[in-house]
Amino acid sequence: MSLLKVTIDNKTIEVEPGTTILQAARMIGPDVAPPAMCYYTKLKTSGGYCRTCLVKVSKGSEKDPRPMPKLVASCRTTVMDGMEVENFTSPEVVDARNGVVEFLLLNHPLDCPICDQAGECHLQDLSYENGKSKTRNEFERRTFEKIDIGDKIQLHMTRCILCYRCVKVADQFTPERVHGVINRGEVSEISTYIQHAVDNDFSGNMIDVCPVGALTDKTFRFKSRVWFLKPVDAHRNCDKCSGKTVLWKYGQEIYRITGRKDQWGEVEEFICNTCRFDKKAPSDWTEEGPRKLSRHSVISQGQYGAKTKFVASPVTLPNKQLS
Amino acid sequence: MSRKLLLANDHIPGIQSYEVYRSNGGYRSVEKALKTMSPDDVVEEVKKSGLRGRGGAGFPTGMKWSFLAKPEGVPRYLVCNADESEPGTFKDRYLMEHIPHILVEGMITSSFALGANTSYIYIRGEYFYVARIVEKAIAEAYANGWLGKNILGTGFNHDMYVQVGGGAYICGEETALLESLEGKRGNPRIKPPFPAIAGLYGCPTVVNNVETIAAVVPIVNDGGDEYAKIGIGRSTGTKLISASGNINKPGVYEIELGVPVEEFIFSDQYCGGIANGKRMKACVPGGSSVPILPDYLVCKTAAGEDRLMTYESLSDGGFATGSMLGSGGFIVYDENQCIVRNTWNFSRFYHHESCGQCSPCREGTGWMERVLHRLEKGMGNMSDIDLLVEVAKKIEGNTICPLGDAAAWPVAAAVRHFRHEFEHHVLHPDKVKDPKHGHREPIMPVKPQPVTA
Incomplete structure (x- = not known):
């Protein structure tokens, strides 16, 4: 198979057939890669929902040089030979993306100060890059009750942006379909079948794939801000998974364990x-x-030994202040 | 007098039953197609006829059929989209209720052309009684050998099923319809792949509107060339128009494409003019999703030509001064109707029917609805009007399926043509607090205004 030539933001790369625009852009580097909130390489059929990765195809291919009529979701559009894509260089794309970020934040509570995801939240990064400083929404935001999914995971639907990643995890890792979306439109909601606990050895990965703080680790909730912790690569012999993880430590104490991102x-x-x-x-x-x-x-x-100015005063952890 | 093809036998009593339908020339097209034509001949006739999809988008049917992938050993499906839920559109219900056999006949002929041995009719949940009528027609067709194994001894097998939906507008979008038919949540799929390649159960599928499939019957009977003689330019044949609103004779009319809009509204043969001797204020010519037109752009285009009931003429001038034929839901408003209230009503519908899959539509439709509600109740301010335009622009074109566009277009068009009325709502909140404002006297005098794009 011959390689396909694709140009994204004036940078050219040759990729294999079947590669999506987003993957090609990631190969070139973070300078041209569009943000993605719902696409996840390792989950099949993910992507296409959040619309943050919209790009403009200014030239369809070498054979058919017509531009595509609408902006396309780069995570679900495969490249053609000679395709030219505009991402950050197109004002139209930037404008549309700003609009999408505004929509995503429209009903998001923006409770970052009390959210465990703060510091590693994709929506935080995205709104920092594309968002407005002030909301134009003057209406009450939608809220939901918190739901426990099993004894280890908590679902806080109010923060959810409906990226469907956790639904794909549940679909693709568990034999029975107990996790999905109920209701429609603005009030659609991630739910487990009549509050069933998702009882599966790999259900915890929902926490890792969640781009916002909707699914959080109950063993870690309110224990610490992530930037106070030191991530350490570690492994153990596990008969279920590869055992390759990241330990999030404060001193010698392990606060939480996640996959390697x-x-x-x-x-x-x-x-x-x-x-x-x-x-x-x-x-x-x-x-x-x-x-x-x-x-x-x-x-x-917040790292020890990082090349930032070291703060002499000892850092006190929030939970220690409480006790 | 306009020629009728689909509703030609509508006046005959008992046409719903098989015997009466058959004795009036029913099922001729199945006989002709199966016995004397090859599947490709039928596709060729449909291509020649210039028939365009009657569900709203107006895509040429013959071309759609020829895109159908035909891999060996994989079944192909024909699905009839009877999930007619667009506000203002009720033509498919009329057709299925009055002449159910023309749909069954068209389905058999079309399935033969496509080589599909199974077909489905997906009817919206609210049309439950219509589903009963269609099911009865299918049972009669089975009993008389038009369906089942070895039809007319030609070796063509065909089974037809009716599926009743749950009543969601989004299931009228073809890929959401297929998801729903498969028993899943009715979310639109991300295209490509298109249904012609991977549709129902991953097999090549054609999804057509009820009226499109019914129109195959006269095309096969009389030939594609004969059908193409009716109409103007690329808009050929006849079209069912569901006329509603403030007109003297609301109802379903079969028109030859190319009838002037003025004639359609004011002649006694069709709508019979505006009710109660009032003036026309606005018109939505193709169902709630298409842009609204103010009175001075309904009968004439911006260039001063007569506007005709065709795909091209109605969209003349783009979205600045034109609209679309859409699904043929023709809604006329008289001077007492409040455009803001109407826009809010449409917006409320799209808010309720958004599937919630992609963010612009999920969040944007609700936002627009709330802003419009505030304006309508006299609690809005001037910046809300520009906000609406901006939100509509951010939704349009950025969603997975056309529902986002359908929600954005009517709002953008209403603000474009009736901005003064939105401003009136902001400036005179006391006058619009009464929910019946405008009913006794016009909200504002209808005054023609030039539009700058």
Whole structure:
């Protein structure tokens, strides 16, 4: 098979047939990669819902150079030979993306100060880059009751942006379909079948794939802000999963365990619930060393030994203040 | 007098029953197609006829049929979209209620052309009694050998099923319809792949509107060339128009495409003029999703030509001064109707019917509805009007399926043509607090205004 040539924001790359525009853009680098809230490489049929990855195809292909009439979702559009794509260089795309971010934030509570996801939230990053400083929504935002999905996961639907990633996790990792979307339109809601607990060894991955703070780890809720913790790569011999995880530590104490996320916020390998929730003793793990973080990540700001100015006063953890 | 093809036998008593339908020339097209034509011949006739999809988008049917993938060993399906839920459109209900056999006949002929051995008629939940009528017609067709194994001894097998939906507007979108038919949540699929490649159960599928399928019957009977003689330009044949609103004779009319809009509204043969001797204020020519037209653009285009009931003429001038034929839901408003209230009503419908899959439509329709509600109740301010335009622009074209566009267009068009009325709502909140405002006297005098795009 011959490689296809695609140009994104004036940068050209050759990719294999079947690659989507988003994947091609990620190969070129973060400078041209559109943001994605619902697309997840490792989940089949994900993507296409949030519309943040909209791009303009200014030239369809070498054979058919007509531009596409509408903006397309780059995560679900495959590249053609000679395709030319405009992402950040097109004002139309930037404008549409700003609109999408405004829609996503329209009913989002913006309760970042009390949200466990703060610091590693994709919506936070996205609204920082594309959002307005002030909302134009003058109406009451929709709210939902919190729901427990099993004893380890809590669903806070009010924060959800309906990316369907957790639905795909439940669909593709569990044998029975108990997790899905009920109702429609603005009041649609992620739900488990009549409040069934999702009882599966891999259900914890819903927390990792959630781009916002809608699904949170109940063993970690309100324990600490993520940027106070030090991420350390570690592994253990696990008979269910690869056992390759990231430990989030404060001193020697392990506060939480997640999968290893790459620069696009997607886990490298899904991990099982035993590794995630039950093995919190340092003796369970073989540490590999500190996890590399992007210099721009808010999490890297609070690191020991990071090249930021060290704050002399001791950091007190929120939960210790409470006790 | 306009020629009728679909409703030609509508006046005959008992036409719902098989015997009367058959004795009036029914099922001739099945006989002709199965015995004397090849499937490709039928597709060729439909192509020649220039028939365009009657569900709203107006895509050429023959072309759609020829796109159908034909891999070996994979079944193909024909699905009839009878999920007619557009506010202002009721032509399919009329057709199925009065002449159910023309749909069954068209389905058999079309399935033969496409090589489909199974077909489905997806009827919206609210049309439950219509589903009973169609089911009875199908049972009669089975009993008389038009369906089942080895039809007319030609070796063509065909089974037809009726599926009643749950009453969701979104299931009228073809991929959402297929999802619903498969027993899933009716969310539109992301295209490509199009249903012609991977549709129902992943097999090649054609989804057509009720009226489109019924129109295949006269095309096969009389030939595509004969059908193409009716109409003007690329708008050929006849079209069912469901006329409603402030007119003297609301109802379903079969027109030859190319009838002037003025004649359609004012002649006694059709709508019979505006009711109660009032003036026309506005018109929605193709169902709630298409842009509204003010009175001075209904009968004449911006260039001063007569506007005709055709796909091209109604969309003349683009969205600045034109509209669309859409599904043929022709709604006329007299001077006492409040455009803001009407726009709010449409917007409320789209808010309720949005499936919630993609963000612009899920959040935007609700936002527009709330802003319009505020304006209508006299609690809005001037910036709301521009906000509406901007939100509509952000939704339009950025969604998975056309529901987002359908929600945005009527709002944008109403603000474009009736901005003064929105402003009136902001400036005189005391006058519009009464929910019946405008009923006794016009909200504002109808005055023609030039439009700048």
